[in-house]
Amino acid sequence: MKWRLRQKSPYFFLITMSLSVFLAETFIMLLFLVLPKFPDLVEAFLDSTLLSILIAPALYGLLYRPLVQEITERSQVEQTLRQSQGCLKQQTEQLEDSLQKLQQTAQLVQTEKMSSLRQLVAGIAHEINNPINFIHGNTKYVDGYTQVLLALIQRYQHHYPDPVPEITDFMADHDIAYMATDLPKVIASIQAGTERIRQMVLSLRNFSRLDEAAIKAISLHEGIDSALLLLQLRLKAKPDLPAIQVIKDYGELPPVECYVGQLNQVFMNLLNNAIDALEEAASSKQRQGVQLAPTIQISTRLLYSDWIQISIQDNGLGVSDAIKSKIFDPLFTTKPVGKGTGLGLSISYQIVVGKHSGHLKCITTPGGGATFIIEIPRWLNKEEKPDASAERRLKHDKLADFQGC
Secondary structure, three states: OHHHHHHOOHHHHHHHHHHHHHHHHHHHHHHHOOOOOHHHHHHHHHHHHHHHHHHHHHHHHHHHHHHHHHHHHHHHHHHHHHHHHHHHHHHHHHHHHHHHHHHHHHHHHHHHHHHHHHHHHHHHHHHHHHHHHHHHHHHHHHHHHHHHHHHHHHHHHHHOOOOOHHHHHHHHHHOHHHHHHHHHHHHHHHHHHHHHHHHHHHHHHHHHOOOOOOEEEEOHHHHHHHHHHHOHHHHOOEOOEOOOEEEEEOOOOOOEEEEHHHHHHHHHHHHHHHHHHHHHHHHHHHHOOOOOOOEEEEEEEEEOOOEEEEEEEEOOOOOOHHHHOOOOOOOOOOOOOOOOOOOHHHHHHHHHHHHOOOEEEEEEOOOOOEEEEEEEEOOOOOOOOOOHHHHHHHHHHHHHHHHHO
């Protein structure tokens, strides 16, 4: 409508308005005037024609010109709005592209940092491993030699119960009887300490895995146990948090082809998140006067000989529906500034889904804890897919697991 009005000439509007007024007045006069008064009718007709000609310009100034001006202004506003929308869309696309590049850069930086950290850890573990092996290997000889010397002292005391005063005074000053009892305990504690250090070094070496770029068939339980051993300090009791109980429900798993170092990083990230969630839940429960028994349950099982499932469950506060869909987004975090980078779950998702063609899901209810489920194929290079019946059974089992969670 507005485009047709803009194209009409003002003369067209004047003629149209004059004819309209004229026809209207003629119709009214035919209704209220009688035919015998024809001369008066002609005079009235002429008057009405003149009146129409005089009124039409006024109507043009009052109605048509403002209407045309309003249509023009609206057209200009619409054009400006379309231009603004185009600019805004272009800026939005640029921002989205910049955000995506920033996320990718952050992931690359974090991955490079973890790679450098693994190399550093592997180097330190290697340097610690050699001397600690010397110490641990020699403790058994020290223990044997000590037993021989103590046995020799006992025989001397048996055959020479009355030594010379110098020996008697020396034994009294140094409490040889206590030393003979305590020395085996000291050697045993040294052996236990060196064995613990050896296990820590072994866990560091397993976790760092400098051959992470290569695909190897390994036991996933070793990677999980290594991560747990490295997190022992966080699992211990604290003034505001009881010791975190770890429940292992390991199934019989065959060796799994994977990128070992990267998958170990996934286990470390998920366990760290579980501990963070339990610390937050314990603090919240403590304010309410409720004592929390923090628990992490780790379950593994084989799915139809082709897939491996690992679930890590905690009894923390869970994840709300508002942020559940964002937890795998890069740079997204609910932790305080300086405590979380927002990259742990994102990198874990990329490793499981991108590197291992698997699945990483979070099953949670607010107040009911969270369960992270990892599913990866047993053979990383195997491209076969299970048949339809196997897929249906797999989906049925997954649904049952989710409902159980």
